[in-house]
Amino acid sequence: MTDIFKRNNVNIFGTGSKTMLFAHGFGCGQQMWRNIWPAFQDEYRIVLFDYVGSGNSDANAYNPERYRNLNGYAEDVLEICEALNLKDAIFVGHSVSSIVGMLASIKEPAYFDKLVLVGPSPRYINNPEYVGGFERADIEELLDTMDKNYIGWANFLAPAIMQNPDQPELAAELTESFCSTDPVIARQFAEATFLSDNRQDLAYVNHPCLILQCSDDMIAPLPVGEYLHSNLTNSSLVVMQATGHCPHLSAPQETVAYIRQFLAQD
Amino acid sequence: MEQAEQLLDNLPCGYIIFNDRGEINYINQTLLHIVGYASDELLGQKVEKLLTVSSRIFYQTHLFPLLTLKSEVTEIFLTLKAKNGTHVPVMLNGKRTLAGTEQAYTCVISTVWERQKYEQQLIEARQGYQQALEDNQSLKDLSDRLQQEQHKLDQKLVEVARTKQEYVQLGKVLMHDLQEPVRKISFYFERALSKKLVPTSAENAELLAKIGKSVSRLRLVADSVQRFVAIEDEKEPVTELWSDQLVTAAANDFMTATGTQDVQLHVGGSIAFQGRAAVFKTLFYELIANAVRFRKQGIPLIMNVRSITVQENVFQSTVDKYLYSDHVQIEFTDNGIGFDQRFASYVSGLFNKMKNDEEGVGLGLALCEQIVVRHYGKISARSAEGVGTTIKIVLPVVQPKPFF
Incomplete structure (x- = not known):
């Protein structure tokens, strides 16, 4: 039996009985939530984790077959829920994790109570009847860049490795990685994310959902938030003042306030 | 002050300052020259205006988070998009500092045309080697x-x-x-x-x-x-089945055979999947029989059957093998007496039955499990005493070709 806690670098804080499970998106790991979860730690048990292949997870557990598909990431979430014996938890997912959380909630509804979706998108690529924000060529360019710019990515992705010839033992400690560290894994995660189409799954989601839509988010633009709102039967849509794709970093107070409001609703 | 700005303008590298919202507060002449814009076309605009689409994704998913989390990044490779559409490869070092009440993100940017060529060669050589290996x-x-x-x-x-x-x-x-x-x-x-x-x-x-x-x-x-x-x-051939039709047919058979009263059946979703019709009818017949046997006295028995499509891994016993394919997920929920969740795996065991079940033989769910497993599916039960039971069945939409 794999040690799920080690594999997914699960960290637990807080004193509440009800659990909030925070799931990071494509890019950086659980550190992304550091301005959000402390606001809830007095009322909730906080569970943070990194997907296999991200942050400080056990990269040896990475399986390209499994993580080629967002359902593989959903399995990480479900296995963590199972290991913690969760029931009626609040799932908070950023970006692609919103979809991962939905998939998990469809498969095992009892683990979850409500879903908070930060900058979600069920499909990134435009087609005649849907606005996702990207043309297929844009995504292909991204994947191509990730292929070509291998060293750039590798440099980019492991910025924390500092050379410290005087004290080599320090280097290891300094390599704590906030973001994706392996270019090959990051490339696959990008592909699983940006080529996904989960529009048909929306109808199966039964839990109350909060859609936190940023103003001026190029990755998940407003029409996408509206599309989700009209296709998720039990959802509320909030258009935030925060801009960009990471309101939990750029506007933590606003993000916390909306989540709090949503959790207070019955 | 003017002198300082002149110094910045004349730096042999690009220099840009933007805020939390990504709005450009300052950009020096060198960088303006690289991207071919005039200063007033960019001030107050989003920094993303200077990036290609893939670099924008990069910026949103990695660069901005890293700058915020670590306050400093070095040797980041990006592609700028000049006003005339040209792609400019650059290397960036950035820092986040508090300027007054706002966070200021300050970056120096140099073009890496030459370096990129070496890298391209390096990458190709390395990739070729790695690939072959x-x-x-x-x-x-x-x-x-x-x-x-x-x-x-x-x-x-x-x-x-x-x-x-x-x-x-x-x-x-x-x-x-x-x-x-x-x-x-x-x-x-x-x-x-x-x-x-x-x-x-x-x-x-x-x-x-x-x-x-x-x-x-x-x-x-x-x-x-x-x-x-x-x-x-069973020698019955595999055909295309519809989950809702099977349930309705099984319910009709059951009602006719037993004359059970005061039952509501709601069937939602209609998903086609491959299987043996007669055994699946038996399966739903058994599930209905179970629900009726463990119904709450004095109130109508309500059974909800919902079918949806999910993707599941087709490998069930081989470790580390994954292939996700379309499956039908059928949830059969009743408002019966339920059972303690601790017995969830016990109830489908051969001849196992709950204490309060006097008439049953303890075969119903075992039979269901046998049918589901024969079709490479999974069955699980979730129940709460006094509330009801949900039986979840997940089956591949397409049956694999038989071995023998």
Whole structure:
């Protein structure tokens, strides 16, 4: 039996009985939530984790077959829920994790109570009847860049490795990685994310959902938030003042306030 | 101040300052020259205006988070998009500082035209080498593993085929040899009773009632076990089935056969999947029978059956193998008496049954599990005492070709 806690670098804080499970998106790991979860730690048990292949997870557990598909990431979430014996938890997912959380909630509804979706998108690529924000060529360019710019990515992705010839033992400690560290894994995660189409799954989601839509988010633009709102039967849509794709970093107070409001609703 | 700005403008590298919202507060002449914009076209605009689409994604998913989390980044490679559409490869170092009440993100940017060429060569050489190495090693590993797995699989297939045949044969013999005497006992017992061959006394009546009950229970068990064995011997071909039609048909059969009253059945979603029609009808018949047997007295029994599509891994026992394919997920929920969740895996065991179940043989769910597993699916139960039970069945939409 794999040690799920080690594999997914699960960290637990807080004193509440009800659990909030925070799931990071494509890019950086659980550190992304550091301005959000402390606001809830007095009322909730906080569970943070990194997907296999991200942050400080056990990269040896990475399986390209499994993580080629967002359902593989959903399995990480479900296995963590199972290991913690969760029931009626609040799932908070950023970006692609919103979809991962939905998939998990469809498969095992009892683990979850409500879903908070930060900058979600069920499909990134435009087609005649849907606005996702990207043309297929844009995504292909991204994947191509990730292929070509291998060293750039590798440099980019492991910025924390500092050379410290005087004290080599320090280097290891300094390599704590906030973001994706392996270019090959990051490339696959990008592909699983940006080529996904989960529009048909929306109808199966039964839990109350909060859609936190940023103003001026190029990755998940407003029409996408509206599309989700009209296709998720039990959802509320909030258009935030925060801009960009990471309101939990750029506007933590606003993000916390909306989540709090949503959790207070019955 | 003016002098400082002049110094910045003349730096031999680009220099840009933007805020939390990504709005450009300052950009020096060198960078303006690189991207071909005038200063007033960019001030107050989003920094993303200077990036290609893929660099924008990069910026949103990695660069901005990293700058915020670590306050500093170095040697980041990005592609700028000049006003005339040209792509400019650059290297960036950035820092986040508090300027007054706002966070200021300050970056220096240099073009890396030359460096990129070396890198391109390096990358190609490295990729070629890596690829060859990986291909070679993984091919070798794969062929070794395939050989081993095939051998194992072959042995398993032989074993399974033999076991199955024995099992069916054993079942048939057992059932015939068991059923025949049971039938005879039952027959002669009835006859003895009807011909009043046994003297009627109060003591006898009680005894006879007990024997009668045992005989009919024995017949029920024998019948159930025979059905269980029969499913394994089923020769019915696989066809396309519709989840909602099967449930409705099974419910009609059940109502007609038993005359059960005060039942509401709601069927939602209609998903096609491959399977053997008759056994699946049996499965839903058993689920309905179970729900009725464990219904709450005094209120209508409500059964909700919902079918949706999900993707599941087709590999169930091979570790580390993943292939996600379309599956139908059927959730069968009732408002019955439920059971303690701790017994969730116990209830589908062969001949296991709950204490409060007096009439059952303990075969219903085992039968269902057998049918589902025969179709490469999974079945699980989630229940809460006093609230109800949900049986979840997940089946592949397309059945694999049979081995034998």
